Amino acid sequence: MISIAIMGFGTIGSGVFDVVNINREILKKHVGDEVQVKYVLDIREFPGQPVEKVLVNDVNRILEDPEITVVVETMGGVEPAYTFVKKALEAGKSVATSNKELVAAKGHELMAAAREKGVSFLFEASVGGGIPILRPLRTCLTADRIEEITGILNGTTNYILTKMGQEGTPFETALSEAQAMGFAERRPEADVEGHDACRKLAILLSMVLKERVDPADIYTEGITKITAVDFVCARALGMEIKLLADAEIHEDAVFAMVSPFLVKPDNPLYAVRDVFNGILVHGNMVDDLLFYGRGAGKEATASAVVGDVVEMLQHPAGTVYDGWGEEKRVLSDITRDRHSFLIRVPDQEAEAVPRAFPGAEAVKAALEGEAAFVTEVLSEQEFSERAEKLSILGRIRVHA
Ligand code: HSE
Numbered sequence: 001m002i003s004i005a006i007m008g009f010g011t012i013g014s015g016v017f018d019v020v021n022i023n024r025e026i027l028k029k030h031v032g033d034e035v036q037v038k039y040v041l042d043i044r045e046f047p048g049q050p051v052e053k054v055l056v057n058d059v060n061r062i063l064e065d066p067e068i069t070v071v072v073e074t075m076g077g078v079e080p081a082y083t084f085v086k087k088a089l090e091a092g093k094s095v096a097t098s099n100k101e102l103v104a105a106k107g108h109e110l111m112a113a114a115r116e117k118g119v120s121f122l123f124e125a126s127v128g129g130g131i132p133i134l135r136p137l138r139t140c141l142t143a144d145r146i147e148e149i150t151g152i153l154n155g156t157t158n159y160i161l162t163k164m165g166q167e168g169t170p171f172e173t174a175l176s177e178a179q180a181m182g183f184a185e186r187r188p189e190a191d192v193e194g195h196d197a198c199r200k201l202a203i204l205l206s207m208v209l210k211e212r213v214d215p216a217d218i219y220t221e222g223i224t225k226i227t228a229v230d231f232v233c234a235r236a237l238g239m240e241i242k243l244l245a246d247a248e249i250h251e252d253a254v255f256a257m258v259s260p261f262l263v264k265p266d267n268p269l270y271a272v273r274d275v276f277n278g279i280l281v282h283g284n285m286v287d288d289l290l291f292y293g294r295g296a297g298k299e300a301t302a303s304a305v306v307g308d309v310v311e312m313l314q315h316p317a318g319t320v321y322d323g324w325g326e327e328k329r330v331l332s333d334i335t336r337d338r339h340s341f342l343i344r345v346p347d348q349e350a351e352a353v354p355r356a357f358p359g360a361e362a363v364k365a366a367l368e369g370e371a372a373f374v375t376e377v378l379s380e381q382e383f384s385e386r387a388e389k390l391s392i393l394g395r396i397r398v399h400a
Helices: 011-022 024-031 050-054 059-063 083-089 100-117 133-138 154-167 171-180 194-211 228-237 297-313 347-356 381-389
Strands: 002-007 035-041 068-073 093-099 146-152 239-251 256-265 276-284 287-294 340-346 369-372 392-397
Touching: 002 011, 002 059, 011 024, 011 035, 011 050, 011 059, 024 035, 035 050, 035 059, 050 083, 059 133, 059 171, 068 083, 068 297, 068 369, 083 100, 093 228, 093 297, 100 194, 133 194, 146 194, 154 171, 154 228, 154 239, 154 276, 194 239, 194 256, 228 239, 228 340, 228 369, 228 392, 340 347, 340 381, 347 369
Parallel strands: 002 035, 002 068, 068 093, 256 392
Antiparallel strands: 146 239, 146 276, 239 256, 276 287, 340 369, 340 392
């Protein structure tokens, strides 16, 4: 019998508890022994629930038990998760986490601690929920130079945009639905302002570059300024509005941003709806790859966490993944990045648009009191300079 511990019995932690119990036989086949949850750390009480028997509220019970070689962290947030994970690694225990905030902020330190002790720190569930994306990047795709990553990396915002676009659901209603289904972060700004997608993009880039990418260096815009009129324009153009996490990796420059984009129908991400995530990876040898699946939610995310647990139990000696270094990668200034833009202006300014943007084409949509155009492709800096000449009511980047 192999005993593991779970720190944090929220949506994902309780999912891990369920996966270990429901798929007991499957896990036994992969690990070669039965896996049981010996401790669940939480300050709350869960009277009458099966977890009650293994509930502890002192982390030292886990840290001081030599039977525990693998710990799951599903508390979320940086503290106290960081302190507990660091202590677990220093105590010679491997750790699997779903905590993207922790990995993006402190991953490099925790990987160093794991290397030092010859244990593992894995975090498949931190990006794309149940989608296997980090393991392919760190194992199967190491022969490729990854040149582009474009992802729908946040299930909550994709759910909101889908509901707003397809059913005309108001933003707040769609957000409440996502919260009720256990997709959203405790602080919904993390989802709707793009911070969660930004952290996930930082993790993906760090893994590909093997250098630390700081989420604070990634230009990030959320979906709170998207309106019903934007969806009317998107429909007229035959495109979908998606919150994309986009990175282009050149020899001498790395551009990264999180922003709402108009996505064309020939892009596989066009059809990624509801809570689903999609991640397009382009390698110089393998060409295009698409990873698709449930990007949030209890069972799917817990499945990814337990997959990490299995991998760590299969390799009890040594560090499974050595991670990325401490040194920070400097990202390129996005003012040099190039896109075309959907812009909306008051009706009376429609005539001024071609003077500011000579290549702009009018969007054929019946809008009240305003007009919409798609500009030519130009740099972010050129766009900002020319847009200053107009009273822009809204603008959305168009993905190439
Ligand atoms: N709030 C996140 C999302 C959870 O909606 O994608 C999964 O990381």
